[in-house]
Amino acid sequence: MQTLLSDDEIASLNVDFEASQPSDILAWALEKSGLEKLAIASAFQTEGTVVIHMATRIRPDVPILFLETGFQFAETLAFKQQLAERLSLNVIDLVGEYSNDRQEAEFGARLFERNPEMCCEINKVRPMFEALRGLDGWVTSVRRDSSPTRADTPIVERYDLEPGNAIVKVNPMANWTKPQVWRYLKEHDLPHNPLYDLGYSSIGCAPCTRLRFAGEPERAGRWAGIAKWECGIHMNESAQQGTIEPTSSPG
Numbered sequence: 735m736q737t738l739l740s741d742d743e744i745a746s747l748n749v750d751f752e753a754s755q756p757s758d759i760l761a762w763a764l765e766k767s768g769l770e771k772l773a774i775a776s777a778f779q780t781e782g783t784v785v786i787h788m789a790t791r792i793r794p795d796v797p798i799l800f801l802e803t804g805f806q807f808a809e810t811l812a813f814k815q816q817l818a819e820r821l822s823l824n825v826i827d828l829v830g831e832y833s834n835d836r837q838e839a840e841f842g843a844r845l846f847e848r849n850p851e852m853c854c855e856i857n858k859v860r861p862m863f864e865a866l867r868g869l870d871g872w873v874t875s876v877r878r879d880s881s882p883t884r885a886d887t888p889i890v891e892r893y894d895l896e897p898g899n900a901i902v903k904v905n906p907m908a909n910w911t912k913p914q915v916w917r918y919l920k921e922h923d924l925p926h927n928p929l930y931d932l933g934y935s936s937i938g939c940a941p942c943t944r945l946r947f948a949g950e951p952e953r954a955g956r957w958a959g960i961a962k963w964e965c966g967i968h969m970n971e972s973a974q975q976g977t978i979e980p981t982s983s984p985g
């Protein structure tokens with residue numbers, strides 16, 4: 735399966751980038767990688783704001799893909815609008831095939847409780863895959879220290895959309911820690927989603943996100959109480975090998 739980068743090139747880049755700063759990795763991705771059709775995927779969390787800020791200093795109109803599931807917090811949507819206006823962002827809202835009303839009519843009420851795998855598949859995985867088809871690569875804000883499911887995240891990887899179609903995934907924040915993220919926001923006077931001030935530490939769709947309690951892991955408030963850690967878009971090797979239970983198969 736061919737991407738614009740060979741497996742050997744990706745392996746070499748990961749060695750080179752292990753000690754690099756996100757801004758350097760983004761400069762490579764946006765200016766030197768040869769990945770001309772590149773987009774950032776962001777839920778406008780803190781690390782996403784860092785990536786967006788760094789990337790738009792290099793390429794101001796880089797597309798920013800946002801999953802508008804219909805279940806986002808009002809605060810998240812307002813923050814997205816605030817940051818988009820402040821940084822003149824090129825945000826593209828990704829909307830699934832089903833409106834929330836149509837989803838309820840076809841699959842019943844509160845699908846996110848009864849079958850979150852299907853709900854994520856409809857509202858997150860499929861729209862994201864649809865947007866990624868036709869791109870050379872995409873940039874995420876995944877941090878290794880945010881979750882065991884993300885601990886092995888490489889900085890550059892091949893991302894399989896379907897048999898015969900792979901693109902490049904760049905994770906420039908993989909090595910950064912949460913304190914580094916907050917320090918960057920402060921140093922650059924960047925805003926954050928006000929939900930963090932209420933005690934949320936990882937923010938996704940409202941029905942599947944709760945406050946984080948003292949001592950809990952960063953992503954404990956996501957799909958709390960059920961054996962689900964990811965929506966299915968960020969499936970790393972440990973999840974695929976079954977050492978950490980996967981959620982759904984992308985695509």
Ligand code: SF4
Pocket residue numbers: 803805845846849850851853854855857858938939940941942965
């Ligand atoms: S996070 Fe929850 S509400 Fe959002 S798409 Fe997944 S199951 Fe549905």
